[in-house]
Amino acid sequence: MRLLVYLPLLISALAAVGARPLAARLEPREATWLLTAATVLLAGCSTAALALLVASAAAQVPVLAAMGHYSQPVLHRGDPTSAVTGAVAAFVLTAAALAVAITFRCRARALAESYRRAARLPDDGAVVVVPGPAIEAYALPGSPGRIVVSGRLFQSLDESGRAALLAHERAHLTGRHHLFTTVAYLAAAANPVLLPLARAVDYTVERWADEHAARVTGNRRLVAATIGQVAMLATPVHRPAATLGIVTAHARRASARSRRISVAWAGPVPRRVAALLAPPPRTRTLLLGVAVLVVLIAGVAALQAARELHALLELADTAH
Amino acid sequence: MHDDGPQPAPGEALGASRRPAGALEAEVLAVLRTAGTPLSPGQVRERLAAREQGELSYSTVVTIVSRLHAKGLLARERSGRGFVYTPLDPASLAAGQMSRALDGDADHRAVLSRFVSGLSGRDARLLRRLLVDDGQEQDGG
Numbered sequence: 001m002r003l004l005v006y007l008p009l010l011i012s013a014l015a016a017v018g019a020r021p022l023a024a025r026l027e028p029r030e031a032t033w034l035l036t037a038a039t040v041l042l043a044g045c046s047t048a049a050l051a052l053l054v055a056s057a058a059a060q061v062p063v064l065a066a067m068g069h070y071s072q073p074v075l076h077r078g079d080p081t082s083a084v085t086g087a088v089a090a091f092v093l094t095a096a097a098l099a100v101a102i103t104f105r106c107r108a109r110a111l112a113e114s115y116r117r118a119a120r121l122p123d124d125g126a127v128v129v130v131p132g133p134a135i136e137a138y139a140l141p142g143s144p145g146r147i148v149v150s151g152r153l154f155q156s157l158d159e160s161g162r163a164a165l166l167a168h169e170r171a172h173l174t175g176r177h178h179l180f181t182t183v184a185y186l187a188a189a190a191n192p193v194l195l196p197l198a199r200a201v202d203y204t205v206e207r208w209a210d211e212h213a214a215r216v217t218g219n220r221r222l223v224a225a226t227i228g229q230v231a232m233l234a235t236p237v238h239r240p241a242a243t244l245g246i247v248t249a250h251a252r253r254a255s256a257r258s259r260r261i262s263v264a265w266a267g268p269v270p271r272r273v274a275a276l277l278a279p280p281p282r283t284r285t286l287l288l289g290v291a292v293l294v295v296l297i298a299g300v301a302a303l304q305a306a307r308e309l310h311a312l313l314e315l316a317d318t319a320h
Numbered sequence: 321m322h323d324d325g326p327q328p329a330p331g332e333a334l335g336a337s338r339r340p341a342g343a344l345e346a347e348v349l350a351v352l353r354t355a356g357t358p359l360s361p362g363q364v365r366e367r368l369a370a371r372e373q374g375e376l377s378y379s380t381v382v383t384i385v386s387r388l389h390a391k392g393l394l395a396r397e398r399s400g401r402g403f404v405y406t407p408l409d410p411a412s413l414a415a416g417q418m419s420r421a422l423d424g425d426a427d428h429r430a431v432l433s434r435f436v437s438g439l440s441g442r443d444a445r446l447l448r449r450l451l452v453d454d455g456q457e458q459d460g461g
Contacts, residue, residue, distance in 0.1 A: 107430070107431065110428045110430065110431045111431050113428060114428070114431050114432070130392075136434075137434065137435040137436075138432040138433055138434040138435065139432065139433040140432060141431055141432075151395040151408070152395075155395070155397050165435060168435060169433070169435065172433035177433055178431050178432075178433060181430070182430075182431070185430070205433065206433075209433070224451070225451065227435075227436055228447050228448075228450075228451050230435055230436050231436040231437075231438070231439050231443075231444075231447060232439070232444065232447070232448075234436055234437065234438045234439075235438045235439045235444055261446065261449055261450055261453065263446065263450070266442070266443055266446050267439065267440060267443040268437075269436055269437070269439055269443055269447060270443050270446040270447045270450060273447060273450050273451065274450055277450065277451075
Protein backbone atom coordinates (compact mmCIF):
# COMPACT_ATOMS: atom_id res chain seq x y z
CA MET A 1 0.00 0.00 0.00
CA ARG A 2 2.85 2.33 0.82
CA LEU A 3 3.78 2.96 -2.79
CA LEU A 4 0.39 2.42 -4.36
CA VAL A 5 -1.12 5.17 -2.26
CA TYR A 6 1.34 7.69 -3.67
CA LEU A 7 0.70 6.72 -7.30
CA PRO A 8 -2.36 8.99 -7.77
CA LEU A 9 -0.28 11.91 -6.48
CA LEU A 10 2.54 11.05 -8.87
CA ILE A 11 0.18 10.71 -11.84
CA SER A 12 -1.40 14.07 -10.93
CA ALA A 13 2.02 15.69 -11.29
CA LEU A 14 2.57 13.86 -14.57
CA ALA A 15 -0.82 15.01 -15.86
CA ALA A 16 -0.01 18.60 -14.89
CA VAL A 17 3.08 18.47 -17.10
CA GLY A 18 1.23 16.77 -19.95
CA ALA A 19 -1.92 18.91 -19.93
CA ARG A 20 -0.73 21.70 -22.21
CA PRO A 21 0.87 19.50 -24.90
CA LEU A 22 -2.26 17.31 -24.88
CA ALA A 23 -4.52 20.36 -25.21
CA ALA A 24 -2.49 21.45 -28.23
CA ARG A 25 -2.59 18.07 -29.97
CA LEU A 26 -5.99 16.55 -29.30
CA GLU A 27 -9.22 17.45 -31.08
CA PRO A 28 -10.64 20.26 -28.85
CA ARG A 29 -13.94 18.62 -27.95
CA GLU A 30 -12.27 15.33 -27.04
CA ALA A 31 -9.51 17.20 -25.20
CA THR A 32 -12.10 19.10 -23.16
CA TRP A 33 -13.88 15.92 -22.09
CA LEU A 34 -10.65 14.07 -21.40
CA LEU A 35 -9.02 16.87 -19.40
CA THR A 36 -12.16 17.62 -17.38
CA ALA A 37 -12.73 13.93 -16.59
CA ALA A 38 -9.05 13.46 -15.78
CA THR A 39 -9.05 16.44 -13.42
CA VAL A 40 -12.08 15.11 -11.57
CA LEU A 41 -10.82 11.52 -11.44
CA LEU A 42 -7.30 12.46 -10.35
CA ALA A 43 -8.64 14.88 -7.74
CA GLY A 44 -10.87 12.08 -6.46
CA CYS A 45 -8.00 9.58 -6.39
CA SER A 46 -5.54 11.90 -4.69
CA THR A 47 -8.17 12.85 -2.11
CA ALA A 48 -8.87 9.16 -1.52
CA ALA A 49 -5.14 8.52 -1.19
CA LEU A 50 -4.85 11.26 1.43
CA ALA A 51 -7.84 9.84 3.28
CA LEU A 52 -6.21 6.38 3.25
CA LEU A 53 -2.99 7.77 4.68
CA VAL A 54 -4.94 9.48 7.43
CA ALA A 55 -6.98 6.35 8.13
CA SER A 56 -4.03 3.99 8.28
CA ALA A 57 -2.07 6.36 10.52
CA ALA A 58 -5.11 6.88 12.73
CA ALA A 59 -5.64 3.14 13.14
CA GLN A 60 -2.22 2.92 14.78
CA VAL A 61 -2.99 5.49 17.43
CA PRO A 62 -3.46 3.25 20.53
CA VAL A 63 -6.73 4.87 21.62
CA LEU A 64 -8.30 4.63 18.17
CA ALA A 65 -6.97 1.11 17.65
CA ALA A 66 -8.54 0.05 20.92
CA MET A 67 -11.84 1.62 19.89
CA GLY A 68 -11.76 -0.32 16.61
CA HIS A 69 -10.49 -3.46 18.35
CA TYR A 70 -7.46 -3.63 16.05
CA SER A 71 -4.30 -5.55 16.83
CA GLN A 72 -1.43 -3.08 17.13
CA PRO A 73 1.37 -5.53 16.14
CA VAL A 74 -0.44 -6.59 12.97
CA LEU A 75 -1.04 -2.97 11.92
CA HIS A 76 2.59 -2.05 12.53
CA ARG A 77 3.85 -5.00 10.55
CA GLY A 78 1.47 -4.45 7.64
CA ASP A 79 1.61 -0.73 7.24
CA PRO A 80 4.33 1.59 8.36
CA THR A 81 2.48 4.92 7.80
CA SER A 82 4.07 7.19 10.36
CA ALA A 83 2.11 9.48 12.60
CA VAL A 84 3.81 12.48 10.99
CA THR A 85 2.72 11.40 7.49
CA GLY A 86 -0.77 10.89 8.81
CA ALA A 87 -0.86 14.32 10.41
CA VAL A 88 0.42 16.02 7.26
CA ALA A 89 -2.12 14.13 5.18
CA ALA A 90 -4.91 15.15 7.56
CA PHE A 91 -3.85 18.79 7.33
CA VAL A 92 -3.71 18.72 3.52
CA LEU A 93 -7.06 16.96 3.37
CA THR A 94 -8.68 19.62 5.54
CA ALA A 95 -7.15 22.41 3.44
CA ALA A 96 -8.40 20.72 0.26
CA ALA A 97 -11.94 20.38 1.60
CA LEU A 98 -11.91 24.03 2.59
CA ALA A 99 -10.58 25.11 -0.82
CA VAL A 100 -13.26 23.13 -2.65
CA ALA A 101 -15.98 24.62 -0.46
CA ILE A 102 -14.76 28.17 -1.07
CA THR A 103 -14.34 27.67 -4.82
CA PHE A 104 -17.76 26.06 -5.04
CA ARG A 105 -19.39 28.95 -3.22
CA CYS A 106 -17.71 31.61 -5.40
CA ARG A 107 -18.45 29.86 -8.67
CA ALA A 108 -22.03 29.06 -7.75
CA ARG A 109 -22.64 32.68 -6.82
CA ALA A 110 -21.06 33.93 -10.05
CA LEU A 111 -23.14 31.54 -12.14
CA ALA A 112 -26.33 32.45 -10.29
CA GLU A 113 -25.53 36.13 -10.86
CA SER A 114 -24.93 35.44 -14.54
CA TYR A 115 -28.27 33.63 -14.88
CA ARG A 116 -30.07 36.46 -13.11
CA ARG A 117 -28.52 39.07 -15.35
CA ALA A 118 -29.13 37.07 -18.51
CA ALA A 119 -32.80 36.75 -17.52
CA ARG A 120 -33.07 40.51 -17.02
CA LEU A 121 -31.77 41.34 -20.49
CA PRO A 122 -34.30 42.33 -23.14
CA ASP A 123 -36.08 39.43 -24.76
CA ASP A 124 -35.31 40.21 -28.38
CA GLY A 125 -32.70 37.72 -29.54
CA ALA A 126 -29.58 36.24 -28.06
CA VAL A 127 -27.16 39.04 -28.92
CA VAL A 128 -26.96 42.17 -26.81
CA VAL A 129 -24.83 45.07 -27.99
CA VAL A 130 -23.66 47.17 -25.06
CA PRO A 131 -22.47 50.75 -25.33
CA GLY A 132 -19.10 52.01 -24.31
CA PRO A 133 -15.60 52.16 -25.65
CA ALA A 134 -14.52 48.67 -24.44
CA ILE A 135 -13.48 45.95 -26.88
CA GLU A 136 -15.40 43.13 -25.33
CA ALA A 137 -17.38 40.06 -26.31
CA TYR A 138 -18.46 37.20 -24.13
CA ALA A 139 -21.08 34.54 -23.59
CA LEU A 140 -23.26 35.11 -20.54
CA PRO A 141 -24.46 31.72 -19.24
CA GLY A 142 -28.17 31.66 -18.51
CA SER A 143 -31.44 30.21 -19.68
CA PRO A 144 -31.38 31.30 -22.36
CA GLY A 145 -27.76 32.35 -22.40
CA ARG A 146 -26.86 35.66 -24.03
CA ILE A 147 -24.01 36.92 -26.13
CA VAL A 148 -22.79 40.34 -25.08
CA VAL A 149 -20.77 42.38 -27.56
CA SER A 150 -19.57 45.93 -27.05
CA GLY A 151 -20.78 48.39 -29.64
CA ARG A 152 -17.28 49.49 -30.55
CA LEU A 153 -16.19 45.92 -31.25
CA PHE A 154 -19.36 45.21 -33.21
CA GLN A 155 -18.82 48.27 -35.39
CA SER A 156 -15.19 47.47 -36.06
CA LEU A 157 -16.03 44.06 -37.54
CA ASP A 158 -17.52 43.49 -40.97
CA GLU A 159 -20.38 41.11 -41.67
CA SER A 160 -18.25 37.97 -41.92
CA GLY A 161 -16.20 38.87 -38.85
CA ARG A 162 -19.39 39.31 -36.84
CA ALA A 163 -20.63 35.94 -38.05
CA ALA A 164 -17.38 34.30 -36.89
CA LEU A 165 -17.53 36.02 -33.49
CA LEU A 166 -21.17 35.11 -32.89
CA ALA A 167 -20.69 31.50 -34.01
CA HIS A 168 -17.81 31.21 -31.51
CA GLU A 169 -19.84 32.61 -28.61
CA ARG A 170 -22.90 30.56 -29.54
CA ALA A 171 -20.75 27.41 -29.32
CA HIS A 172 -19.85 28.35 -25.73
CA LEU A 173 -23.53 28.63 -24.83
CA THR A 174 -24.85 25.54 -26.60
CA GLY A 175 -21.87 23.45 -25.45
CA ARG A 176 -22.28 24.69 -21.85
CA HIS A 177 -18.55 25.28 -21.73
CA HIS A 178 -18.76 27.14 -18.43
CA LEU A 179 -19.73 23.85 -16.75
CA PHE A 180 -16.54 22.15 -17.97
CA THR A 181 -14.33 24.93 -16.66
CA THR A 182 -16.26 25.18 -13.38
CA VAL A 183 -15.99 21.43 -12.74
CA ALA A 184 -12.29 21.40 -13.66
CA TYR A 185 -11.48 24.32 -11.32
CA LEU A 186 -13.48 22.74 -8.49
CA ALA A 187 -11.48 19.53 -8.88
CA ALA A 188 -8.24 21.49 -9.07
CA ALA A 189 -9.16 23.21 -5.81
CA ALA A 190 -9.02 19.79 -4.13
CA ASN A 191 -5.59 19.16 -5.60
CA PRO A 192 -3.73 22.32 -6.72
CA VAL A 193 -1.20 20.17 -8.59
CA LEU A 194 -4.00 19.76 -11.15
CA LEU A 195 -4.35 23.51 -11.82
CA PRO A 196 -2.56 23.24 -15.20
CA LEU A 197 -5.28 20.78 -16.26
CA ALA A 198 -8.02 23.25 -15.38
CA ARG A 199 -6.20 25.99 -17.29
CA ALA A 200 -5.86 23.63 -20.23
CA VAL A 201 -9.66 23.18 -20.14
CA ASP A 202 -10.01 26.98 -20.36
CA TYR A 203 -7.96 26.76 -23.53
CA THR A 204 -9.65 23.71 -25.08
CA VAL A 205 -13.16 25.18 -24.73
CA GLU A 206 -11.92 28.25 -26.63
CA ARG A 207 -10.51 25.95 -29.30
CA TRP A 208 -13.77 23.99 -29.35
CA ALA A 209 -15.69 27.21 -30.01
CA ASP A 210 -13.12 28.29 -32.63
CA GLU A 211 -13.50 25.03 -34.52
CA HIS A 212 -17.27 25.34 -34.33
CA ALA A 213 -17.05 28.87 -35.77
CA ALA A 214 -14.76 27.56 -38.52
CA ARG A 215 -17.31 24.90 -39.47
CA VAL A 216 -20.25 27.32 -39.38
CA THR A 217 -18.54 29.99 -41.48
CA GLY A 218 -16.72 27.41 -43.61
CA ASN A 219 -13.57 29.52 -43.40
CA ARG A 220 -10.79 28.75 -40.90
CA ARG A 221 -8.78 31.80 -42.06
CA LEU A 222 -11.68 34.11 -41.38
CA VAL A 223 -11.95 32.91 -37.78
CA ALA A 224 -8.16 33.19 -37.31
CA ALA A 225 -8.15 36.71 -38.76
CA THR A 226 -11.11 37.79 -36.62
CA ILE A 227 -9.45 36.54 -33.42
CA GLY A 228 -6.27 38.34 -34.42
CA GLN A 229 -8.09 41.55 -35.25
CA VAL A 230 -10.11 41.60 -32.03
CA ALA A 231 -7.09 40.70 -29.89
CA MET A 232 -5.10 43.57 -31.35
CA LEU A 233 -8.00 45.96 -30.85
CA ALA A 234 -8.31 44.78 -27.25
CA THR A 235 -4.65 45.42 -26.58
CA PRO A 236 -4.22 48.87 -25.09
CA VAL A 237 -1.12 49.71 -27.16
CA HIS A 238 -2.44 51.59 -30.16
CA ARG A 239 -1.56 50.09 -33.46
CA PRO A 240 -2.07 51.82 -36.78
CA ALA A 241 -5.35 50.72 -38.34
CA ALA A 242 -3.54 50.17 -41.64
CA THR A 243 -1.40 47.38 -40.16
CA LEU A 244 -4.49 45.68 -38.86
CA GLY A 245 -6.15 45.91 -42.23
CA ILE A 246 -3.16 44.33 -43.94
CA VAL A 247 -2.97 41.58 -41.37
CA THR A 248 -6.57 40.57 -41.81
CA ALA A 249 -6.58 40.98 -45.57
CA HIS A 250 -3.55 38.72 -45.91
CA ALA A 251 -4.91 36.13 -43.57
CA ARG A 252 -8.23 35.93 -45.34
CA ARG A 253 -6.71 35.24 -48.70
CA ALA A 254 -4.60 32.40 -47.37
CA SER A 255 -5.34 28.69 -47.46
CA ALA A 256 -4.36 25.72 -45.30
CA ARG A 257 -0.65 25.34 -44.65
CA SER A 258 1.29 24.00 -41.69
CA ARG A 259 2.96 26.56 -39.44
CA ARG A 260 6.67 26.96 -38.99
CA ILE A 261 6.48 29.63 -36.30
CA SER A 262 6.60 27.99 -32.87
CA VAL A 263 3.78 29.01 -30.56
CA ALA A 264 4.42 26.30 -27.95
CA TRP A 265 5.28 28.88 -25.26
CA ALA A 266 2.97 31.66 -26.41
CA GLY A 267 -0.26 32.87 -24.82
CA PRO A 268 -3.64 31.44 -25.82
CA VAL A 269 -4.44 33.85 -28.65
CA PRO A 270 -1.42 33.09 -30.90
CA ARG A 271 -1.88 29.37 -30.22
CA ARG A 272 -5.54 29.53 -31.23
CA VAL A 273 -4.70 31.48 -34.39
CA ALA A 274 -1.90 29.06 -35.30
CA ALA A 275 -4.24 26.11 -34.79
CA LEU A 276 -6.81 27.68 -37.11
CA LEU A 277 -4.18 28.38 -39.77
CA ALA A 278 -3.22 24.69 -39.63
CA PRO A 279 -5.45 21.95 -41.07
CA PRO A 280 -8.50 20.90 -38.98
CA PRO A 281 -7.63 18.69 -35.98
CA ARG A 282 -8.21 14.95 -36.28
CA THR A 283 -9.10 12.42 -33.62
CA ARG A 284 -5.85 10.93 -32.32
CA THR A 285 -6.94 7.58 -31.01
CA LEU A 286 -3.53 6.41 -29.81
CA LEU A 287 -2.72 9.58 -27.85
CA LEU A 288 -6.23 9.65 -26.42
CA GLY A 289 -5.95 5.98 -25.44
CA VAL A 290 -2.61 6.45 -23.69
CA ALA A 291 -3.90 9.48 -21.77
CA VAL A 292 -7.02 7.61 -20.65
CA LEU A 293 -4.90 4.61 -19.62
CA VAL A 294 -2.55 6.68 -17.46
CA VAL A 295 -5.48 8.32 -15.66
CA LEU A 296 -7.12 4.92 -15.13
CA ILE A 297 -3.91 3.57 -13.59
CA ALA A 298 -4.20 6.25 -10.91
CA GLY A 299 -7.77 5.16 -10.27
CA VAL A 300 -6.87 1.49 -10.02
CA ALA A 301 -3.95 2.27 -7.72
CA ALA A 302 -6.15 4.26 -5.34
CA LEU A 303 -8.75 1.50 -5.38
CA GLN A 304 -6.14 -1.18 -4.74
CA ALA A 305 -4.59 0.79 -1.88
CA ALA A 306 -8.04 1.15 -0.33
CA ARG A 307 -8.64 -2.59 -0.62
CA GLU A 308 -5.30 -3.34 0.97
CA LEU A 309 -6.00 -1.03 3.89
CA HIS A 310 -9.38 -2.66 4.29
CA ALA A 311 -7.81 -6.15 4.24
CA LEU A 312 -5.17 -5.07 6.75
CA LEU A 313 -7.75 -3.69 9.14
CA GLU A 314 -9.76 -6.89 8.90
CA LEU A 315 -6.64 -8.92 9.58
CA ALA A 316 -5.79 -6.79 12.60
CA ASP A 317 -9.34 -7.19 13.80
CA THR A 318 -9.17 -10.99 13.60
CA ALA A 319 -5.73 -11.11 15.22
CA HIS A 320 -7.09 -9.16 18.12
CA MET B 321 -22.12 55.39 -11.26
CA HIS B 322 -23.22 58.37 -13.35
CA ASP B 323 -24.35 61.16 -11.14
CA ASP B 324 -26.01 63.49 -13.55
CA GLY B 325 -26.71 66.22 -11.10
CA PRO B 326 -26.56 69.77 -12.36
CA GLN B 327 -22.94 70.44 -13.14
CA PRO B 328 -21.43 73.89 -13.31
CA ALA B 329 -21.37 74.79 -16.97
CA PRO B 330 -18.08 75.87 -18.45
CA GLY B 331 -19.27 79.37 -19.20
CA GLU B 332 -17.14 80.27 -22.20
CA ALA B 333 -17.81 77.09 -24.11
CA LEU B 334 -21.53 77.51 -23.77
CA GLY B 335 -21.60 81.06 -24.99
CA ALA B 336 -24.81 82.98 -24.48
CA SER B 337 -26.93 80.05 -23.38
CA ARG B 338 -25.91 79.51 -19.79
CA ARG B 339 -27.69 76.31 -18.96
CA PRO B 340 -26.45 73.42 -16.87
CA ALA B 341 -24.47 70.89 -18.91
CA GLY B 342 -26.95 68.18 -17.90
CA ALA B 343 -29.78 70.07 -19.64
CA LEU B 344 -27.72 70.51 -22.81
CA GLU B 345 -26.88 66.83 -22.83
CA ALA B 346 -30.55 65.96 -22.52
CA GLU B 347 -31.39 68.25 -25.44
CA VAL B 348 -28.69 66.73 -27.62
CA LEU B 349 -29.90 63.24 -26.71
CA ALA B 350 -33.46 64.23 -27.57
CA VAL B 351 -32.34 65.52 -30.97
CA LEU B 352 -30.47 62.30 -31.71
CA ARG B 353 -33.35 60.11 -30.53
CA THR B 354 -35.89 61.83 -32.75
CA ALA B 355 -33.55 61.87 -35.75
CA GLY B 356 -33.71 58.12 -36.43
CA THR B 357 -30.42 58.29 -38.28
CA PRO B 358 -26.81 58.84 -37.16
CA LEU B 359 -25.94 62.53 -36.98
CA SER B 360 -22.70 64.46 -37.13
CA PRO B 361 -22.09 67.21 -34.54
CA GLY B 362 -22.79 69.76 -37.27
CA GLN B 363 -26.19 68.26 -37.99
CA VAL B 364 -26.95 68.12 -34.27
CA ARG B 365 -26.13 71.82 -34.05
CA GLU B 366 -28.44 72.65 -36.96
CA ARG B 367 -31.33 70.72 -35.44
CA LEU B 368 -30.78 72.28 -32.03
CA ALA B 369 -30.98 75.70 -33.71
CA ALA B 370 -34.14 74.62 -35.52
CA ARG B 371 -35.71 73.70 -32.17
CA GLU B 372 -35.00 77.26 -31.09
CA GLN B 373 -32.65 76.16 -28.40
CA GLY B 374 -30.36 79.06 -29.13
CA GLU B 375 -27.10 79.04 -31.01
CA LEU B 376 -24.41 76.76 -29.70
CA SER B 377 -20.90 76.82 -31.04
CA TYR B 378 -19.73 73.82 -33.02
CA SER B 379 -17.05 73.03 -30.47
CA THR B 380 -19.66 72.99 -27.68
CA VAL B 381 -21.74 70.43 -29.55
CA VAL B 382 -18.63 68.33 -30.15
CA THR B 383 -17.81 68.52 -26.44
CA ILE B 384 -21.32 67.42 -25.48
CA VAL B 385 -21.54 64.48 -27.87
CA SER B 386 -18.03 63.35 -26.89
CA ARG B 387 -19.03 63.46 -23.26
CA LEU B 388 -22.21 61.48 -23.98
CA HIS B 389 -20.16 58.96 -25.92
CA ALA B 390 -17.68 58.61 -23.06
CA LYS B 391 -20.60 58.01 -20.71
CA GLY B 392 -21.74 55.19 -22.97
CA LEU B 393 -24.99 56.88 -23.97
CA LEU B 394 -24.08 57.30 -27.64
CA ALA B 395 -22.50 54.98 -30.15
CA ARG B 396 -20.33 56.56 -32.80
CA GLU B 397 -18.83 55.51 -36.08
CA ARG B 398 -16.40 57.16 -38.39
CA SER B 399 -17.87 59.02 -41.31
CA GLY B 400 -15.44 60.84 -43.55
CA ARG B 401 -13.15 62.95 -41.37
CA GLY B 402 -15.35 63.00 -38.29
CA PHE B 403 -17.84 60.87 -36.43
CA VAL B 404 -21.58 60.39 -36.61
CA TYR B 405 -23.48 59.55 -33.42
CA THR B 406 -26.43 57.26 -32.66
CA PRO B 407 -28.25 57.09 -29.33
CA LEU B 408 -28.22 53.72 -27.61
CA ASP B 409 -31.54 52.26 -26.59
CA PRO B 410 -32.40 51.86 -22.90
CA ALA B 411 -32.19 48.06 -23.08
CA SER B 412 -28.62 48.04 -24.23
CA LEU B 413 -27.79 50.74 -21.70
CA ALA B 414 -29.06 48.44 -18.96
CA ALA B 415 -27.05 45.58 -20.43
CA GLY B 416 -23.95 47.73 -20.42
CA GLN B 417 -24.31 48.59 -16.76
CA MET B 418 -24.85 44.94 -15.97
CA SER B 419 -21.84 43.71 -17.82
CA ARG B 420 -19.67 46.34 -16.16
CA ALA B 421 -20.87 45.19 -12.76
CA LEU B 422 -20.38 41.56 -13.71
CA ASP B 423 -16.92 42.29 -14.95
CA GLY B 424 -15.61 43.63 -11.66
CA ASP B 425 -14.97 40.29 -10.01
CA ALA B 426 -12.57 37.46 -10.87
CA ASP B 427 -15.13 34.70 -10.31
CA HIS B 428 -17.66 36.52 -12.42
CA ARG B 429 -15.13 36.89 -15.19
CA ALA B 430 -14.37 33.19 -14.93
CA VAL B 431 -17.92 32.14 -15.80
CA LEU B 432 -17.99 34.43 -18.84
CA SER B 433 -16.40 32.90 -21.90
CA ARG B 434 -14.58 35.81 -23.40
CA PHE B 435 -13.74 35.96 -27.07
CA VAL B 436 -10.21 37.23 -26.48
CA SER B 437 -8.22 39.00 -23.85
CA GLY B 438 -5.49 41.56 -24.44
CA LEU B 439 -2.09 40.47 -25.70
CA SER B 440 1.36 40.73 -24.23
CA GLY B 441 3.90 42.49 -26.43
CA ARG B 442 5.50 39.19 -27.35
CA ASP B 443 2.16 37.61 -28.22
CA ALA B 444 1.21 40.61 -30.34
CA ARG B 445 4.42 40.33 -32.38
CA LEU B 446 3.94 36.59 -32.73
CA LEU B 447 0.36 37.04 -33.83
CA ARG B 448 1.29 39.60 -36.47
CA ARG B 449 4.01 37.32 -37.78
CA LEU B 450 1.59 34.39 -37.95
CA LEU B 451 -1.02 36.29 -39.90
CA VAL B 452 1.25 38.36 -42.14
CA ASP B 453 3.61 35.49 -42.96
CA ASP B 454 0.68 33.34 -43.74
CA GLY B 455 -0.69 35.92 -46.15
CA GLN B 456 2.69 36.45 -47.83
CA GLU B 457 3.21 32.73 -48.33
CA GLN B 458 -0.07 32.64 -50.15
CA ASP B 459 0.73 35.73 -52.22
CA GLY B 460 4.08 34.29 -53.25
CA GLY B 461 2.82 30.79 -54.06
